Amino acid sequence: MNKPFDVVIKNGTVVLADCVRRLDIGIRDGKIAALGENLTVSELTAIYDAEHLHVMPGMVDAHVHFNEPALGHWEGFATGSASLAAGGCTTYIDMPLNGVPPTVRLSALASKLEAAEGASYVDYALWGGLVPGNVGQLQGLAEAGVVGFKAFMSCPGGEGEDIFAEVDDLTLYEGMKEIARLGKVLALHAESEAIVSRLAAQAKTEGRRGALDYVATRPILAELEAVNRALFYAEQTGCKLHFVHISSAEAVQVITEAKARGMDVTVETCPHYLALTSADLERLGPLAKCAPPLRSAEDQERLWAKVAEGALNIIASDHSPCPTTMKQGDMFEAWGGISCAQSSLELMLDEGHLRRGIPLTEIARMLSLEPAKRFGLHPRKGEITLGADADLALVDLNLAYTLEQSDLLYRHKHSPYIGKTFGCRVKATYVRGAKVYEIGEEVTAKAEGSWVRHADTALVYSAIAAASAIGGESHE
Numbered sequence: 001m002n003k004p005f006d007v008v009i010k011n012g013t014v015v016l017a018d019c020v021r022r023l024d025i026g027i028r029d030g031k032i033a034a035l036g037e038n039l040t041v042s043e044l045t046a047i048y049d050a051e052h053l054h055v056m057p058g059m060v061d062a063h064v065h066f067n068e069p070a071l072g073h074w075e076g077f078a079t080g081s082a083s084l085a086a087g088g089c090t091t092y093i094d095m096p097l098n099g100v101p102p103t104v105r106l107s108a109l110a111s112k113l114e115a116a117e118g119a120s121y122v123d124y125a126l127w128g129g130l131v132p133g134n135v136g137q138l139q140g141l142a143e144a145g146v147v148g149f150k151a152f153m154s155c156p157g158g159e160g161e162d163i164f165a166e167v168d169d170l171t172l173y174e175g176m177k178e179i180a181r182l183g184k185v186l187a188l189h190a191e192s193e194a195i196v197s198r199l200a201a202q203a204k205t206e207g208r209r210g211a212l213d214y215v216a217t218r219p220i221l222a223e224l225e226a227v228n229r230a231l232f233y234a235e236q237t238g239c240k241l242h243f244v245h246i247s248s249a250e251a252v253q254v255i256t257e258a259k260a261r262g263m264d265v266t267v268e269t270c271p272h273y274l275a276l277t278s279a280d281l282e283r284l285g286p287l288a289k290c291a292p293p294l295r296s297a298e299d300q301e302r303l304w305a306k307v308a309e310g311a312l313n314i315i316a317s318d319h320s321p322c323p324t325t326m327k328q329g330d331m332f333e334a335w336g337g338i339s340c341a342q343s344s345l346e347l348m349l350d351e352g353h354l355r356r357g358i359p360l361t362e363i364a365r366m367l368s369l370e371p372a373k374r375f376g377l378h379p380r381k382g383e384i385t386l387g388a389d390a391d392l393a394l395v396d397l398n399l400a401y402t403l404e405q406s407d408l409l410y411r412h413k414h415s416p417y418i419g420k421t422f423g424c425r426v427k428a429t430y431v432r433g434a435k436v437y438e439i440g441e442e443v444t445a446k447a448e449g450s451w452v453r454h455a456d457t458a459l460v461y462s463a464i465a466a467a468s469a470i471g472g473e474s475h476e
């Protein structure tokens with residue numbers, strides 16, 4: 001006789017990988033132990049009645065910037081992860097930049113892990129960074145368990161000595177060779193620095209400093225050029241690529257064609273390219289500034305058509321927070337980045353499912369399943385299936401609410417979505433079977449999120465060690 005379930009989520013409408021079904025979810029030792037109708041409970045079992053709720057796999061947010069170490073006063077693991085929990089996210093992958101030092105060498109990874117330890121309400125994985133001069137650091141970072149590497153093709157911004165610099169073409173090429181050898185994915189911020197820096201300089205000289213002037217300095221052409229150049233180097237090196245925050249249907253199309261040629265490449269967009277336009281940037285000012293910028297309503301429709309076709313692999317928040325004062329004033333000087341950690345799942349359910357009829361299985365594929373698979377976290381994460389971690393978002397698709405500033409759990413409570421009415425709301429979030437968020441309750445959970453390494457970490461690196469012992473490989 002099995003021991004009783006610790007928790008049963010009863011009577012919910014459960015979003016599985018390929019269908020949506022009314023099921024109970026039995027949880028034992030943090031894992032999904034049973035999926036069935038009318039599961040038997042004992043007096044020791046905690047029951048959550050999910051009648052009228054949908055149970056989705058917790059979002060796996062592949063793109064957040066949590067600013068620690070050193071810039072925790074922008075956003076920290078505690079506030080950032082609490083907002084993710086409130087938004088139905090159960091695992092995130094923290095970007096290697098905007099904390100100091102950036103995660104581009106092992107000692108920096110150690111500082112990152114120290115900052116995260118005991119601070120996160122949900123589970124987390126980490127990106128390493130590729131920057132000029134650190135190709136020799138990548139193997140160590142990969143062996144330690146980063147899920148992949150991130151590089152910028154345009155200047156990321158930021159100040160100080162230990163900044164995260166964009167890659168030159170040779171670093172991109174050499175980095176891809178090494179990342180291909182390590183079997184990891186390179187994630188790219190794809191905008192041509194040559195194009196955007198020239199256009200920004202021209203706009204400044206001519207005194208054009210408005211919202212649409214900013215948008216015009218970062219045209220779709222700059223995204224397309226960078227995507228094509230990166231695909232060229234990937235063809236030369238065999239490196240797996242992931243394009244983060246793609247803003248245009250044109251770039252999605254180029255990536256789709258690369259997939260059809262057999263390239264191992266994936267594409268991400270963010271809720272803001274689907275929920276906001278350049279007209280919102282004019283209305284909201286720097287609060288809605290990001291790079292690549294928000295596009296026109298027509299461009300946005302074309303991107304939605306790509307989502308509807310199933311051409312997008314991943315949707316991630318690109319939560320890139322900062323103090324509110326840095327999101328005010330001059331459009332060109334303000335910080336680029338939108339705070340979205342708390343709203344991604346609700347935005348995609350509201351705009352995608354409720355308004356546009358995108359199936360719930362598709363939303364779950366882009367927000368949970370594909371990011372977990374692409375970055376080595378599946379089958380533990382990303383799917384409601386037997387044996388997986390019980391990471392769940394319980395959502396009410398009939399509970400409309402208007403987002404208020406006081407709802408936000410960010411360190412700095414700004415968001416372009418304050419005042420927006422959502423047609424749905426996350427009611428509760430579970431991580432490994434423990435409730436980490438419930439609407440209307442204080443956050444009483446302990447910060448027990450833990451670091452999740454790439455699933456292949458041990459396997460792949462014994463293979464690399466064996467290859468090195470045979471004498472094949474060398475690295476800087």
Ligand SMILES: NC(=O)NC(NC(N)=O)C(=O)[O-]
Pocket residue numbers: 065097098156157158189245289290291292318320336337338
């Ligand atoms: N330094 C940043 O966090 N930049 C981010 N900012 C955006 N997207 O505006 C990004 O991911 O590129």
Ligand SMILES: [Zn+2]
Pocket residue numbers: 189244245291
């Ligand atoms: Zn970026």
Ligand SMILES: [Zn+2]
Pocket residue numbers: 063065095318319320
């Ligand atoms: Zn980002």
